Amino acid sequence: MTIFIRRFLSEEEFDDNFNTVDLVKKTLVCFSLEDKKPPWKLWGYAYNDPKVEHAETIVLRELKKYLGSNPTKKDSQYKITLYASYSPCLTCCEEIYKFLNNNNEKVIMKLNISRFYNFHDYDNKISLKILRKYGVQIKMMDLEDYKACFYLFVDPNVELQPREELDVQCQRNEIDLDRLWSEEFQVFEDYLLRRKGQNSAISFISEHLSPGHDRLQKDLTTPKKDEQETASQAKTPVKLPQIKDMDRKERFKRKLPFD
DNA sequence: ATTTTCAAT
Numbered sequence: 001m002t003i004f005i006r007r008f009l010s011e012e013e014f015d016d017n018f019n020t021v022d023l024v025k026k027t028l029v030c031f032s033l034e035d036k037k038p039p040w041k042l043w044g045y046a047y048n049d050p051k052v053e054h055a056e057t058i059v060l061r062e063l064k065k066y067l068g069s070n071p072t073k074k075d076s077q078y079k080i081t082l083y084a085s086y087s088p089c090l091t092c093c094e095e096i097y098k099f100l101n102n103n104n105e106k107v108i109m110k111l112n113i114s115r116f117y118n119f120h121d122y123d124n125k126i127s128l129k130i131l132r133k134y135g136v137q138i139k140m141m142d143l144e145d146y147k148a149c150f151y152l153f154v155d156p157n158v159e160l161q162p163r164e165e166l167d168v169q170c171q172r173n174e175i176d177l178d179r180l181w182s183e184e185f186q187v188f189e190d191y192l193l194r195r196k197g198q199n200s201a202i203s204f205i206s207e208h209l210s211p212g213h214d215r216l217q218k219d220l221t222t223p224k225k226d227e228q229e230t231a232s233q234a235k236t237p238v239k240l241p242q243i244k245d246m247d248r249k250e251r252f253k254r255k256l257p258f259d
Numbered sequence: 260a261t262t263t264t265c266a267a268t
Contacts, residue, residue: 020262027265048265055265086265119262172261 003046003058009154017085018114018146020169027117029055030083030153033063035076042066045153056084056092060099072106081110083141083149086117093127094204097134110137112145115173123205125180130208132181140173 009030017028032043042063048055063080072078088096088111100107111131118124132138139145143162150160 023263025264025266050266053265089265092265115264116262117264119264120260169261176262 002049002055003044003062005042005044005062007044009045011154011158014150014154014160015163018083018141018149019163020115020166020173021163024085026050027055028085029059030149031059031063032081032152033066034079034081041070041078043153054089054092056082056088057095060095064099064102067103067107072103076106078103078107079110080107081112083112083114083145083153085114087113087115087124087128088131089117090123090127090204093131096131096136097204097208100134100136108135108137110139112139112141112149113173114141114146115169116176119176125183126185126205128180129183129185130205133208138177140170140177142170142174143167 009028013028016022017024017026027048028045029047030043030045032040034040044062046055046058046062049058059082067078096109096111100109116124128138141149143166146162146166147160150158154160
């Protein structure tokens with residue numbers, strides 16, 4: 001059993017997994033499911049089950065279970081936020097896609113990634129692009145995201161002391177992701193041909209690289225770099241309030257005890 | 260390629 005529901009991470013676990021220096025041979029995914037109203041309906045974290053399942057699969061199963069046993073009202077809207085220590089592989093991206101497809105427009109998903117999993121692997125790149133096109137809000141974690149993740153899943157009363165090199169690595173990751181978004185995959189037909197007959201999710205890729213597969217009416221895709229810059233000029237970045245400044249509603253949403 | 264990568268020793 002590698003999933004933990006409604007449980008906080010230890011500082012050690014956070015540092016072991018959400019750093020960009022160590023060679024980490026496991027994956028940690030923190031997750032939360034929220035409705036229109038606080039508090040979170042479901043939250044926790046999961047590790048991969050070595051040689052058995054990736055962490056995303058385990059989290060999705062839990063989310064599926066919750067949504068299945070809690071029939072959605074017609075106006076319900078869920079938001080799922082994931083903080084993943086590695087980006088999802090092709091198979092996990094396909095599972096995320098299926099999960100969202102089954103829940104149609106009732107679920108939006110934010111996927112915050114600490115570092116790339118096999119960044120130069122074509123499968124991983126193209127499947128991330130597909131997820132983005134499908135409406136998943138994908139972001140490489142920056143310093144604020146690490147702080148938010150720590151605040152939400154470790155301890156709101158302790159301030160994260162990020163490792164020295166974290167910030168510069170965040171900037172590199174963001175550049176990599178922007179590059180990926182603008183990258184054209186011209187050799188795609190060749191790729192399909194080469195991979196034909198192999199046991200891989202070719203249909204997932206081939207069906208979704210063609211235009212017209214955007215899931216949501218609204219454009220929820222992550223803005224591109226130039227769009228982001230104009231957006232960031234318009235509004236200041238959201239900062240989590242200090243614990244003492246948080247009102248009751250906010251504390252409730254963050255599932256914190258009251259004084 | 261800055262970039263190993265959801266273990267195995």
